[in-house]
Amino acid sequence: MLDKIGIAKRIAKEVKNGYYVNLGIGIPTLVANYVCKDIEVEFQSENGVLGMGPFPFEGEEDADLINAGKQTITTLEGASFFDSATSFSMIRGKHVQLTILGAMEVSHNGDIANWKIPGYMVKGMGGAMDLVASAENIIVAMMHTNKKGESKLLKSCSLPLTGVGCVKRVVTNLAVLEVSIDGFKLLERAPGVTVETIQNATEGHLIVDGEVPEMDI
Amino acid sequence: MLDKIGIAKRIAKEVKNGYYVNLGIGIPTLVANYVCKDIEVEFQSENGVLGMGPFPFEGEEDADLINAGKQTITTLEGASFFDSATSFSMIRGKHVQLTILGAMEVSHNGDIANWKIPGYMVKGMGGAMDLVASAENIIVAMMHTNKKGESKLLKSCSLPLTGVGCVKRVVTNLAVLEVSIDGFKLLERAPGVTVETIQNATEGHLIVDGEVPEMDI
Amino acid sequence: MINKQVPNAKKALKGLTDGMTLMLGGFGLCGIPENAIAEMVAMDVKKITCISNNAGVDNFGLGLLLQKHQIRKMVSSYVGENDEFERQMLSGELEVELIPQGTLAERCRAAQAGFPAIYTPAGYGTEVAEGKETREFDGKMYILETAFKADFSFVKAWKGDAAGNLIFKATARNFNPNMCGAATITVAEVEELVPVGSLDPNQIHIPGIFVQRIFEGKGYEKRIEKRTVRQKI
Amino acid sequence: MINKQVPNAKKALKGLTDGMTLMLGGFGLCGIPENAIAEMVAMDVKKITCISNNAGVDNFGLGLLLQKHQIRKMVSSYVGENDEFERQMLSGELEVELIPQGTLAERCRAAQAGFPAIYTPAGYGTEVAEGKETREFDGKMYILETAFKADFSFVKAWKGDAAGNLIFKATARNFNPNMCGAATITVAEVEELVPVGSLDPNQIHIPGIFVQRIFEGKGYEKRIEKRTVRQKI
Numbered sequence: 001m002l003d004k005i006g007i008a009k010r011i012a013k014e015v016k017n018g019y020y021v022n023l024g025i026g027i028p029t030l031v032a033n034y035v036c037k038d039i040e041v042e043f044q045s046e047n048g049v050l051g052m053g054p055f056p057f058e059g060e061e062d063a064d065l066i067n068a069g070k071q072t073i074t075t076l077e078g079a080s081f082f083d084s085a086t087s088f089s090m091i092r093g094k095h096v097q098l099t100i101l102g103a104m105e106v107s108h109n110g111d112i113a114n115w116k117i118p119g120y121m122v123k124g125m126g127g128a129m130d131l132v133a134s135a136e137n138i139i140v141a142m143m144h145t146n147k148k149g150e151s152k153l154l155k156s157c158s159l160p161l162t163g164v165g166c167v168k169r170v171v172t173n174l175a176v177l178e179v180s181i182d183g184f185k186l187l188e189r190a191p192g193v194t195v196e197t198i199q200n201a202t203e204g205h206l207i208v209d210g211e212v213p214e215m216d217i
Numbered sequence: 218m219l220d221k222i223g224i225a226k227r228i229a230k231e232v233k234n235g236y237y238v239n240l241g242i243g244i245p246t247l248v249a250n251y252v253c254k255d256i257e258v259e260f261q262s263e264n265g266v267l268g269m270g271p272f273p274f275e276g277e278e279d280a281d282l283i284n285a286g287k288q289t290i291t292t293l294e295g296a297s298f299f300d301s302a303t304s305f306s307m308i309r310g311k312h313v314q315l316t317i318l319g320a321m322e323v324s325h326n327g328d329i330a331n332w333k334i335p336g337y338m339v340k341g342m343g344g345a346m347d348l349v350a351s352a353e354n355i356i357v358a359m360m361h362t363n364k365k366g367e368s369k370l371l372k373s374c375s376l377p378l379t380g381v382g383c384v385k386r387v388v389t390n391l392a393v394l395e396v397s398i399d400g401f402k403l404l405e406r407a408p409g410v411t412v413e414t415i416q417n418a419t420e421g422h423l424i425v426d427g428e429v430p431e432m433d434i
Numbered sequence: 435m436i437n438k439q440v441p442n443a444k445k446a447l448k449g450l451t452d453g454m455t456l457m458l459g460g461f462g463l464c465g466i467p468e469n470a471i472a473e474m475v476a477m478d479v480k481k482i483t484c485i486s487n488n489a490g491v492d493n494f495g496l497g498l499l500l501q502k503h504q505i506r507k508m509v510s511s512y513v514g515e516n517d518e519f520e521r522q523m524l525s526g527e528l529e530v531e532l533i534p535q536g537t538l539a540e541r542c543r544a545a546q547a548g549f550p551a552i553y554t555p556a557g558y559g560t561e562v563a564e565g566k567e568t569r570e571f572d573g574k575m576y577i578l579e580t581a582f583k584a585d586f587s588f589v590k591a592w593k594g595d596a597a598g599n600l601i602f603k604a605t606a607r608n609f610n611p612n613m614c615g616a617a618t619i620t621v622a623e624v625e626e627l628v629p630v631g632s633l634d635p636n637q638i639h640i641p642g643i644f645v646q647r648i649f650e651g652k653g654y655e656k657r658i659e660k661r662t663v664r665q666k667i
Numbered sequence: 668m669i670n671k672q673v674p675n676a677k678k679a680l681k682g683l684t685d686g687m688t689l690m691l692g693g694f695g696l697c698g699i700p701e702n703a704i705a706e707m708v709a710m711d712v713k714k715i716t717c718i719s720n721n722a723g724v725d726n727f728g729l730g731l732l733l734q735k736h737q738i739r740k741m742v743s744s745y746v747g748e749n750d751e752f753e754r755q756m757l758s759g760e761l762e763v764e765l766i767p768q769g770t771l772a773e774r775c776r777a778a779q780a781g782f783p784a785i786y787t788p789a790g791y792g793t794e795v796a797e798g799k800e801t802r803e804f805d806g807k808m809y810i811l812e813t814a815f816k817a818d819f820s821f822v823k824a825w826k827g828d829a830a831g832n833l834i835f836k837a838t839a840r841n842f843n844p845n846m847c848g849a850a851t852i853t854v855a856e857v858e859e860l861v862p863v864g865s866l867d868p869n870q871i872h873i874p875g876i877f878v879q880r881i882f883e884g885k886g887y888e889k890r891i892e893k894r895t896v897r898q899k900i
Contacts, residue, residue, distance in 0.1 A: 045605075046535060046536075047461040047464070047605050047608055048461070048605045048607050048608050049604070049605050054664055055662045055663050055664040056663055056664070057663060057664060057665075057666055058663040058665075058666075060663075061658060061661055061663060062604065063463075063464065063606075063656035063657065063658045064464060064465065064592075064603045064604040064605060064606040064656070065604040065605055066461070066462065066464050066605055066658075066659070066660075067605075068461075069660065070461075070462040070463075070464070070659040070660045071660045071662040072658060072660070072661055072662050072663070073662075081602075081604050081605060081607055082607065083539070083602075083607050083608065083609070083610070083611040083612055083639075084461075084487075084535070084536075084538075084539035084608050084609045084612055085539040085540055085542070085543040085611075085612045087536075087539070088535070088536030088539055088540065091536060092536060092554065092555070092556075111559075121520050121523075121524070122532065123512055123513055123514035124510060124511050124512035124513050124514070124532040125511060125512070125532060125534055125535075125557075125562075126511050126512040126534075126535050127511065127534065127535035127536060128534075129534035129535075129536075129537075129556045129557045129560065129562060130534045130535060130536030130537065130554075130556040133554075133555035133556045133557065133558060134555060134556070160560065160561055161559055161560045161561075162560060163558075163559065163560065164558065164559030164560070165559075
């Protein structure tokens with residue numbers, strides 16, 4: 001079973017040379033730390049920066065330089081700033097190749113719910129609806145089950161949707177799964193996790209095709 | 218009767234303090250020379266410049282700095298450069314207050330034809346269709362009649378249209394006319410030109426309401 | 435050159451009245467029109483509708499207007515980090531319309547550029563699409579979203595000149611350029627008002643034609659919402 | 668940083684084949700991709716469709732491709748100043764689609780920004796609207812125009828870096844930024860390729876994400892189409 005850092009490390013392997021990547025808040029933010037140093041990657045933040053770098057050293061924070069999570073950041077060589085409309089042109093126009101974000105629920109047809117729980121204060125969807133409606137390649141990073149132990153990989157989402165039929169891949173503390181027309185295809189098991197454990201934690205249709213290898217992180 | 222410079226001088230009086238103005242090719246280009254020096258005006262050219270100045274001195278031409286007529290130009294203090302989409306945002310978004318352009322025909326309901334003569338080589342509409350479809354305030358500068366002596370102010374345009382119901386005012390070598398729901402309203406006569414002369418040169422419905430003053434140029 | 439300079443925030447906000455619809459630039463507390471907000475608090479203008487990506491925090495940004503119950507409705511993409519906001523929203527005192535961030539940006543740009551509406555895929559199949567026209571293009575579904583209509587747009591830039599030309603700094607740019615010229619009157623406040631002619635015409639982010647009034651703001655606090663740092667090794 | 672640099676025009680045009688649809692920046696002869704055009708002449712690529720505001724003059728710009736009968740179709744707003752163009756058009760050898768200049772710019776921008784179509788008032792009631800969907804918004808009529816689909820986009824910038832970041836100069840900017848990222852592959856040629864990190868991130872006109880290949884062009888002629896001057900008094 002993986003912890004959050006483990007999930008981030010596994011997702012980092014999905015980041016390929018030449019990718020522009022948008023990282024959501026939470027586990028996705030951690031992914032940047034584990035991307036292979038030998039490949040060329042740039043991180044986009046939808047508030048208007050391409051070429052994001054690490055957090056600043058203490059005393060070097062700039063109030064005018066933040067990411068979409070409102071955290072102070074730095075930029076790397078080759079960075080650029082732009083307005084919000086241009087930022088979403090990059091996203092909607094499919095110039096950002098990979099979007100990694102968290103979710104409360106994913107259904108086996110690729111629907112995602114991650115912005116609203118009826119009865120609770122709704123903070124808003126931010127850029128998530130634009131991201132999931134546009135990106136060619138969406139990876140969800142989340143725990144396989146919620147705090148009550150209920151599956152977050154469902155036949156059909158119960159929460160209000162963020163996007164329909166858009167998720168391509170899900171990486172959880174238990175497994176790597178691909179969204180296919182027939183359901184969640186189990187690609188890899190987390191170290192020490194059995195297929196049976198994954199099956200029990202997955203409410204949506206799970207496809208197990210032959211031997212399922214363990215993740216190599 | 219006015220010559221082209223006279224028409225330009227008369228139109229220059231329509232340019233008010235604080236106006237952003239787009240000038241078409243031909244007589245409209247001349248207007249810039251006669252705008253009152255005491256008012257604040259900026260000229261926009263749709264190829265991407267605001268704050269156009271006069272032609273450069275010989276030897277100071279810059280191939281990267283032209284107007285929409287492809288002539289070498291200069292800029293004034295406070296000028297800015299921008300891309301074509303932004304340029305037409307200014308036009309379509311009604312940020313340019315006044316458009317002055319030439320025409321082959323104008324009808325008394327405000328239609329304009331100025332881009333195509335069937336049977337002749339068609340060069341294209343350039344930015345004219347965007348300008349006439351968007352501007353709040355469009356003044357046409359032209360001769361009252363064509364080379365054959367036929368009226369260019371018509372009941373209905375015979376040539377392919379550039380825009381419909383958009384012209385607000387026409388200044389010709391003979392008169393200043395306003396486009397109203399009832400027809401061309403005669404506002405001013407060129408020096409020495411009689412109402413009868415204007416009537417004879419106008420095929421579209423001409424409205425003569427009381428004494429028509431002579432232009433003050 | 436057409437002079438857009440006004441002496442202060444008070445003159446810049448002339449004509450702002452109760453019930454108006456306003457656009458306000460900024461992302462979180464980054465790049466917000468601090469002086470215009472302070473002046474609105476002083477004016478005590480009421481029942482305003484704010485189109486702004488976020489709603490500030492309890493005691494800064496639009497939170498200052500919320501404290502005084504000056505806002506009737508917020509149109510935003512994300513409104514966390516604000517307890518008073520939550521209280522007013524849950525009590526029904528404050529109306530909230532949540533829309534996708536890219537849709538918000540483009541509805542501003544549509545107003546700026548004279549487009550009546552746009553087709554965006556964002557929100558298709560979700561409650562954001564409810565009651566809206568949808569349409570297929572090349573096998574993909576889109577929602578028709580209309581251009582915003584606002585009375586005032588308040589933006590904050592880094593440098594500007596009396597001609598209204600603006601330059602923004604880093605990610606304080608965000609929605610500010612898209613809101614210029616997107617309302618009847620655009621008011622720009624700048625950290626530094628420089629002499630006309632000192633900005634490179636090639637490097638201006640927003641040409642002055644999109645701005646009606648400009649003034650040099652005072653006492654920018656530029657509060658940091660989430661100070662995150664790394665340790666020197 | 669993702670490196671987009673290629674050594675020369677030949678490498679930059681790799682994959683360009685007969686029958687493709689291309690976007691080319693420039694207004695008249697100002698800001699045209701001279702090196703890409705020269706390479707296309709050398710490659711002798713045929714039956715291409717060019718989306719470009721103008722068609723060059725007889726012996727420069729796109730006129731060089733016309734001379735060799737390489738262009739099947741032009742999509743432009745204005746095509747004067749070119750006798751060979753006129754001859755080929757009147758003989759039916761060359762297909763020409765004339766569209767309003769603002770529509771041309773925005774159909775590029777729509778492709779860049781992932782919008783399927785736009786509503787513009789330009790051309791309503793004229794032959795440009797024939798066969799197109801029209802629609803009323805707030806009492807005004809608009810035409811639905813679709814985003815362009817192109818295989819290559821060739822743009823010319825003033826300065827650029829290996830990350831693909833671009834800065835344009837004066838009115839040589841024109842359609843170039845709007846065509847970046849509007850085709851499958853965007854090829855940028857620059858007068859000067861500067862080291863990564865030397866461009867101010869705040870002053871970049873086109874972020875590198877919109878550019879797939881970049882190279883430093885050679886021997887720019889930058890011909891002036893209409894040299895107009897005033898006399899020193």
